Amino acid sequence: xxxxxxxxxxxxxxxxxxxxxxxxxxxxxxxxxxxxxxxxxxxxxxxxxxxxxxxxxxxxxxxxxxxxxxxxxxxxxxxxxxxxxxxxxxxxxxxxxxxxxxxxxxxxxxxxxxxxxxxxxxxxxxxxxxxxxxxxxxxxxxxxxxxxxxxxxxxxxxxxxxxxxxxxxxxxxxxxxxxxxxxxxxxxxxxxxxxxxxxxxxxxxxxxxxxxxxxxxxxxxxxxxxxxxxxxxxxxxxxxxxxxxxxxxxxxxxxxxxxxxxxxxxxxxxxxxxxxxxxxxxxxxxxxxxxxxxxxxxxxxxxxxxxxxxxxxxxxxxxxxxxxxxxxxxxxxxxxxxxxxxxxxxxxxxxxxxxxxxxxxxxxxxxxxxxxxxxxxxxxxxxxxxxxxxxxxxxxxxxxxxxxxxxxxxxxxxxxxxxxxxxxxxxxxxxxxxxxxxxxxxxxxxxxxxxxxxxxxxxxxxxxxxxxxxxxxxxxxxxxxxxxxxxxxxxxxxxxxxxxxxxxxxxxxxxxxxxxxxxxxxxxxxxxxxxxxxxxxxxxxxxxxxxxxxxxxxxxxxxxxxxxxxxxxxxxxxxxxxxxxxxxxxxxxxxxxxxxxxxxxxxxxxxxxxxxxxx
Ligand code: GCW
Numbered sequence: 001x002x003x004x005x006x007x008x009x010x011x012x013x014x015x016x017x018x019x020x021x022x023x024x025x026x027x028x029x030x031x032x033x034x035x036x037x038x039x040x041x042x043x044x045x046x047x048x049x050x051x052x053x054x055x056x057x058x059x060x061x062x063x064x065x066x067x068x069x070x071x072x073x074x075x076x077x078x079x080x081x082x083x084x085x086x087x088x089x090x091x092x093x094x095x096x097x098x099x100x101x102x103x104x105x106x107x108x109x110x111x112x113x114x115x116x117x118x119x120x121x122x123x124x125x126x127x128x129x130x131x132x133x134x135x136x137x138x139x140x141x142x143x144x145x146x147x148x149x150x151x152x153x154x155x156x157x158x159x160x161x162x163x164x165x166x167x168x169x170x171x172x173x174x175x176x177x178x179x180x181x182x183x184x185x186x187x188x189x190x191x192x193x194x195x196x197x198x199x200x201x202x203x204x205x206x207x208x209x210x211x212x213x214x215x216x217x218x219x220x221x222x223x224x225x226x227x228x229x230x231x232x233x234x235x236x237x238x239x240x241x242x243x244x245x246x247x248x249x250x251x252x253x254x255x256x257x258x259x260x261x262x263x264x265x266x267x268x269x270x271x272x273x274x275x276x277x278x279x280x281x282x283x284x285x286x287x288x289x290x291x292x293x294x295x296x297x298x299x300x301x302x303x304x305x306x307x308x309x310x311x312x313x314x315x316x317x318x319x320x321x322x323x324x325x326x327x328x329x330x331x332x333x334x335x336x337x338x339x340x341x342x343x344x345x346x347x348x349x350x351x352x353x354x355x356x357x358x359x360x361x362x363x364x365x366x367x368x369x370x371x372x373x374x375x376x377x378x379x380x381x382x383x384x385x386x387x388x389x390x391x392x393x394x395x396x397x398x399x400x401x402x403x404x405x406x407x408x409x410x411x412x413x414x415x416x417x418x419x420x421x422x423x424x425x426x427x428x429x430x431x432x433x434x435x436x437x438x439x440x441x442x443x444x445x446x447x448x449x450x451x452x453x454x455x456x457x458x459x460x461x462x463x464x465x466x467x468x469x470x471x472x473x474x475x476x477x478x479x480x481x482x483x484x485x486x487x488x489x490x491x492x493x494x495x496x497x498x499x500x501x502x503x504x505x506x507x508x509x510x511x512x513x514x515x516x517x518x519x520x521x522x523x524x525x526x527x528x529x530x531x532x533x534x535x536x537x538x539x540x541x542x543x544x545x546x547x548x549x550x551x552x553x554x555x556x557x558x559x560x561x562x563x564x565x566x567x568x569x570x571x572x573x574x575x576x577x578x579x580x581x582x583x584x585x586x587x588x589x590x591x592x593x594x595x596x597x598x599x600x601x602x603x604x605x606x607x608x609x610x611x612x613x614x615x
Pocket of ligand 1 (some may be wrong): 114157236347
């Protein structure tokens with residue numbers, strides 16, 4: 001049996017409507033949505049100039065959705081989703097926590113998605129646009145239903161021919177996508193290649209060169225003539241072999257402002273990623289420490305960026321690892337607008353094979369942030385697969401991410417998971433509680449069988465699935481743990497690399513002291529002996545063993561829980577995810593055995609509980 005291609009948390013609506021603008025879409029979607037709800041009456045009206053906000057009242061027997069240009073549409077989805085989830089839809093005036101609520105596609109025009117685990121791109125194939133407009137509309141609906149309002153449509157690693165998306169060669173195609181998504185309130189962003197002027201015939205891409213400035217100005221004039229509401233550009237510069245201003249001995253404010261000035265007359269934004277680090281590091285050299293890189297490259301530039309520049313910073317200082325502290329850049333650069341970047345694509349969190357519900361992690365990040373970045377972004381987990389996300393349950397991450405964008409700190413990950421289950425599997429799904437526990441436990445389970453206590457990077461190089469404790473240890477990416485027979489980890493205190501000192505003083509103090517450093521981050525900040533005593537009296541080594549046995553058991557439990565749900569699930573969904581849970585168990589066993597053996601071989605110390613650790 002094939003899965004329904006529209007399968008998502010809006011299964012009750014059928015194909016998405018076509019309409020000229022978000023308010024017309026709100027009216028059309030409301031009419032369509034009401035057809036699936038017997039006896040419900042509702043109207044939607046526009047409050048001009050009120051943007052993304054909305055409220056929902058009830059007058060006699062009729063729900064009244066009132067909202068701004070996009071708000072009316074968000075309000076309609078709020079009404080429909082609430083009713084389908086069995087919740088009261090009434091709400092007072094409601095506005096999103098972040099003005100820009102973005103997704104980044106890492107889609108290449110070949111059709112391959114970098115770090116994509118849900119099939120090929122649904123925009124491109126064979127180096128050209130190739131999509132089903134109905135599916136793009138359905139995508140627009142999914143985005144609007146949770147309030148996401150901007151997407152970048154190509155990989156930040158811009159490979160030809162995607163570098164031409166900003167030229168007349170491909171702009172007409174970009175326009176078509178923009179036209180489909182505009183009525184859903186979704187604006188496009190294009191990832192640009194900093195070296196484009198050179199590819200197109202100039203001698204240089206130096207941001208201070210007048211010819212380069214004129215080039216981008218002309219390009220922007222052309223772009224905005226074609227797509228007048230393009231949100232702007234996204235740039236990965238001087239990172240992992242991408243070109244950038246450093247090639248011309250210019251700093252990143254000079255580099256970013258040049259593009260920002262070309263965009264400015266069109267009210268375009270320049271989104272500049274801060275994922276800049278030395279990716280050719282020698283393991284013998286202890287003087288550089290990769291997590292320090294973003295702060296070192298950017299903090300000193302505070303106040304120098306134009307007002308239409310947004311710095312996009314990954315949530316942690318490394319790279320979407322299972323457990324990292326919040327990037328210190330979020331506590332610096334007060335005068336600079338920032339966006340926080342998460343990764344829904346499960347690059348380091350199980351490839352959408354292993355179950356990993358992210359909302360609890362986002363919640364921790366939000367709690368640790370003192371000042372909220374102004375905007376929010378995430379790398380998508382989407383592809384051409386019929387269920388959009390590879391693992392059907394990974395859809396919960398896209399849904400919850402939208403809710404995070406809307407609610408910010410107020411988002412309740414458990415409540416959103418419950419709501420997603422009700423919408424996807426029905427309000428009266430008898431296994432809702434079991435599924436909810438599976439989602440809520442999934443992060444801890446995964447973390448336990450992965451690299452211990454914030455150590456990071458014990459993953460198979462390149463693919464990033466499965467364990468390989470020394471896979472990166474002598475490689476050039478700057479991701480070392482330096483385990484030996486006595487100790488493991490990098491000392492990142494002031495006595496070590498000094499990374500911890502990039503935080504505000506009180507936080508630096510907390511992280512530097514093993515008594516106050518959160519246990520889950522101990523090996524991120526400290527180099528510890530295996531006999532280090534944890535708070536509960538266990539040794540570090542025993543804690544590592546215990547976590548790995550428990551994590552693997554957790555994965556087995558997820559599988560058996562899923563098996564118990566079989567009678568209540570559509571066969572195709574059951575079978576599809578069953579296969580993933582089986583693969584997850586195998587993965588968890590590999591992690592458990594390889595990590596435990598790795599440390600056992602160094603220490604020669606057996607598990608206190610006598611469980612099997614291989615020689
Ligand atoms: O985590 C790394 C990924 C790269 C990615 C890069 C980035 C798009 O392994 O595939 O490139 O991050 O964020 O730019």
